[in-house]
Amino acid sequence: xxxxxQTVHDIARLARLHIDDAETEKYQSALSNILSxxxxxxxxxxxxxxxxxxxxxxxxxxxxDEVTETNNRDKYQTVAPDTQDGLYLxxxxxx
Amino acid sequence: MTITTLSELAQQLSSGKQSSVELxxxxxxxxxxxxxxxxxSIDPEKSITAAKKADxxxxxxxxxxxxxxxxxxxxxFCIEGTLTTCGSKILENFVAPYTATVVQKMHxxxxxxxxxxxxxxxxxxxxxxxxxxxxxxxxxxxxxxxxVPGGSSGGxxxxxxxxxxxxxxxxxTGGSIRQPAAFCGLTGLKPSYGxxxxxxxxxxxxxxxQAGPMTHTAEDAALLLxxxxxxxxxxxTSLELPAEDFTHNIDNSLEGLRIGLPKEFFxxxxxxxxxxxxxxxxxxxxxxxxxxxEVSLPNTHLALPSYYVIAPxxxxxxxxxxxxxxxxxxxxxxxxxxxxxxxxxxxxxGEEVKRRIMIGAYALSSGYYDAYYSKAQKLxxxxxxxxxxVFENCDVLMGPTTPTTAFAQGSRTDDPVSMYLNDIYTIxxxxxxxPAISIQAGLTQQNLPIGLHIISPYLQExxxxxxxxxxxxxxxxxxxxxxxxxxxxxx
Numbered sequence: 001x002x003x004x005x006q007t008v009h010d011i012a013r014l015a016r017l018h019i020d021d022a023e024t025e026k027y028q029s030a031l032s033n034i035l036s037x038x039x040x041x042x043x044x045x046x047x048x049x050x051x052x053x054x055x056x057x058x059x060x061x062x063x064x065d066e067v068t069e070t071n072n073r074d075k076y077q078t079v080a081p082d083t084q085d086g087l088y089l090x091x092x093x094x095x
Numbered sequence: 096m097t098i099t100t101l102s103e104l105a106q107q108l109s110s111g112k113q114s115s116v117e118l119x120x121x122x123x124x125x126x127x128x129x130x131x132x133x134x135x136s137i138d139p140e141k142s143i144t145a146a147k148k149a150d151x152x153x154x155x156x157x158x159x160x161x162x163x164x165x166x167x168x169x170x171x172f173c174i175e176g177t178l179t180t181c182g183s184k185i186l187e188n189f190v191a192p193y194t195a196t197v198v199q200k201m202h203x204x205x206x207x208x209x210x211x212x213x214x215x216x217x218x219x220x221x222x223x224x225x226x227x228x229x230x231x232x233x234x235x236x237x238x239x240x241x242x243v244p245g246g247s248s249g250g251x252x253x254x255x256x257x258x259x260x261x262x263x264x265x266x267x268t269g270g271s272i273r274q275p276a277a278f279c280g281l282t283g284l285k286p287s288y289g290x291x292x293x294x295x296x297x298x299x300x301x302x303x304x305q306a307g308p309m310t311h312t313a314e315d316a317a318l319l320l321x322x323x324x325x326x327x328x329x330x331x332t333s334l335e336l337p338a339e340d341f342t343h344n345i346d347n348s349l350e351g352l353r354i355g356l357p358k359e360f361f362x363x364x365x366x367x368x369x370x371x372x373x374x375x376x377x378x379x380x381x382x383x384x385x386x387x388x389e390v391s392l393p394n395t396h397l398a399l400p401s402y403y404v405i406a407p408x409x410x411x412x413x414x415x416x417x418x419x420x421x422x423x424x425x426x427x428x429x430x431x432x433x434x435x436x437x438x439x440x441x442x443x444x445g446e447e448v449k450r451r452i453m454i455g456a457y458a459l460s461s462g463y464y465d466a467y468y469s470k471a472q473k474l475x476x477x478x479x480x481x482x483x484x485v486f487e488n489c490d491v492l493m494g495p496t497t498p499t500t501a502f503a504q505g506s507r508t509d510d511p512v513s514m515y516l517n518d519i520y521t522i523x524x525x526x527x528x529x530p531a532i533s534i535q536a537g538l539t540q541q542n543l544p545i546g547l548h549i550i551s552p553y554l555q556e557x558x559x560x561x562x563x564x565x566x567x568x569x570x571x572x573x574x575x576x577x578x579x580x581x582x583x584x585x586x
Binding site for chain 2: 008011012014015016017018019027030031033034035036037038039040041042043044046049050051052053054055056060061063068072075076078079080081082088090091092093
């Protein structure tokens, strides 16, 4: 399956990536090749097959509703690019 | 050069022949002198402090089996206070604020961490060439012909093969432990999904990722696995299982072992020399009392296509956390929030990671979910059912780990799909969640190692290690080492 340039840019935008015009063809061709590989899936009829979401079909564990984690905010924020008063700083979103 | 095993080192330490500090310093010196680029970072002071602590524990009568033994850690594992990059620019400055459970367990057992090994960026790659920190030289290559070590755990494999560490940790999402183990002549074990906690192990594809040991011998893999496994409430898919000593039955007889050879693992694309060496290895098993029969896993050809939907889909979701807000790299200049996200990710991720994120985003996008992700998960069940069926009449399956030996650096970087074909034999195992091991089973005429891939039913790692160990008792392939030039790091 061949993706057109616009689709490559649309996917990039969904993924919050920017693909330069100069690079578009390279990505277009690589992604199309990968999708051609993926399309081999269609050779197999999977009607009535239950999707397998995990290697074993176990249900997720439940635990008692108790506080188990302590507050590590200050420690975890030491690796953040920009913080103030315990908050993560980002560019202004609302005027 | 001869190999040095964990069990030998453990003996030297317990007999007092060497202290952990001396041993750790020796390996740190080797790492500093080597030119393989196998490590992204080392922290000698921290390693020596841990070694001192191990020596003190021993002085007080502690006899933990691997107390004071140093090993290398793949740079995908968070270790508190230690740079943890996952091979990516986006985590170039990330000093982890907590420690992965698997590493914590090893530290608690007295194991000393030597440093963080190089890897494909976010474990996406089969040659270690997608690392932001440069490619790694396979110690079996030469200056004239530099070879890849495999990937994604390429730095771990090269480190152990070049004797910069006696063992290392790896992670395996589609073959990332077994393929580099095969390319570098090592033993590499991917445990059953759920055996080792994924907490603190940077996520690639969460329903496939699993940590495991990379060593010279099956016995060492068993010793290391003993310290890595166990239930962890912080990993929602961690299994609650009774404690097990993986060395306990390692020497059991293989009389009557039923080996299945899936014919799909010996089809087109397999190097003929590898096919021959695998046949020789299988014959060795016959002399050990095993019976051999051909079996079929008819949906094997669907594994690669479904993997390249499931893994990128899960990756695109997992990697959305890298947005420049809470940790890691943030772009220097941006106009607004979305621009900051976009620039941060565009500058921070490498090409292969971007390709996979985009494939994943596409497969999960509105209107495509059923055609891609849901379809892939249905195929996943068919692939898993194939294994269940053949294991009704077989104890283990065998085949080659890889279709070729280690290839030249730069030879496959232009074509992602040709790179993906490296993992055609290893990927079905991850989709089914099974354990599997690769052991060195021969050398080609070009003096390159090849891997024998052994697969067992779910949770039968002890059986796998037993089967691998018995082979290593009657053959010496695992003791073969690269030539001296590699030892000196003359690359």
